[in-house]
Amino acid sequence: MKYALNEKELEFISQSNQEWLNLLIELAKIPAPSHKEDKRAEFCKKWLEHNGARNVTIDEAKNVVYPVNCENAEEITVFMAHTDVVFEDEKEFDVQVRDGKVFAPGVGDDTANVVNLLMCAKYVTQNKMQPENGFLFVMNSCEEGLGNLKGSKKIMEDYGSRVKEFVSLDGHIGSCVSKAVGSQRYKVTVTTEGGHSYSDFGNRNAIYYLSSMIQTLYAVKAPQKEKTTYNVGIISGGTSVNTIAEKASMLYEFRSLDKECLKQMEDFFWAVLDSYRKMDIGVSVEVVGMRPCSGDIDEQKLESFTEKNKEIIRYYYDTELDLEAGSTDSNIPLSLGVPANTVGTTKGGGAHTRGEWIEIDGVETGMKISMAMVLSYFKR
Structure with a gap:
């Protein structure tokens, strides 16, 4: 497969399991209602900086934005995962690890996907990798409910026509949304x-x-x-x-x-x-x-983009894909004619309940999908 990970990349994933789990537990404890993601945003910013990232900012919408080679790039690829959860709690969540699972409100939607994106950003940064064009890592705000996709809107407002492709990591492994409800x-x-x-x-x-x-x-x-x-x-x-x-x-x-x-x-x-x-x-x-639902978009470009992502998912997770339309952060770029997919990279259940959980044995599969998609835009 053209986008398959190499031995070094696979070794990074296999050796990062405990770090991944520790990061998930720490991040999942932090409350993050829509519009009140400040604590998670600050945590993500500091974590990225601790791992070598430079020029990381938190914008007016409370998005954590880490640009790589974007300053003069004519074309930019956006990868994002949302930090907010559906619960209004402002006190620390109880996170439990038992029976091969991690339990916490919002742990799968979308905390584990955020962790996957953070780990991808760490690998790119510490290996001094450069994208073919501009690349934007975003831990975004306000995807849930009445957040009204504020974070995604802000990114598209700020980077506009330079955004050529857009991926939101959200949901469970096997899902690939390309149509906006x-x-x-x-x-x-x-x-x-x-x-x-x-x-x-x-x-x-x-x-x-x-x-x-x-x-x-x-x-x-x-x-x-x-x-x-x-x-x-x-x-x-x-x-x-x-x-x-x-x-x-x-x-x-x-x-x-x-x-x-x-x-x-x-x-x-x-x-x-x-x-x-x-x-x-x-x-x-x-x-x-x-x-918004999908706008005027080049269907051939969208289909080609989606097929690429489906190929990566199938390579690391041999199952029938869930291609249902959805209401996600991808709605905004799709409404503006930008090819966009929302791709799941976690295994679990109970989304939007206080008993939500993810399977620890799905970590490596989700990381492989995330890494393969991200690194397809970098010189290797």
């Missing part, structure tokens, strides 16, 4: 006069009108051009059992692989809300998340 997320709040359930009986109830609105939104026939979904995930409101609610809210989203389908869902959404406003119901909207 776009999503739009809103908090909708309905307000009425409300009142006392007995003395003001007959006043309008915000909960009633919110529930009616939800039923109307669910009456839509989803576009069929590409898979399109919608969901109300949270509802809240009211004061007490004997109060006519004057305020009620919901979190609503719709998703699709296709821009036209998203636009149809958006048009329906606003039409429903306008119909309630015309009934003199108070309706306010807060945009809580926008993730």
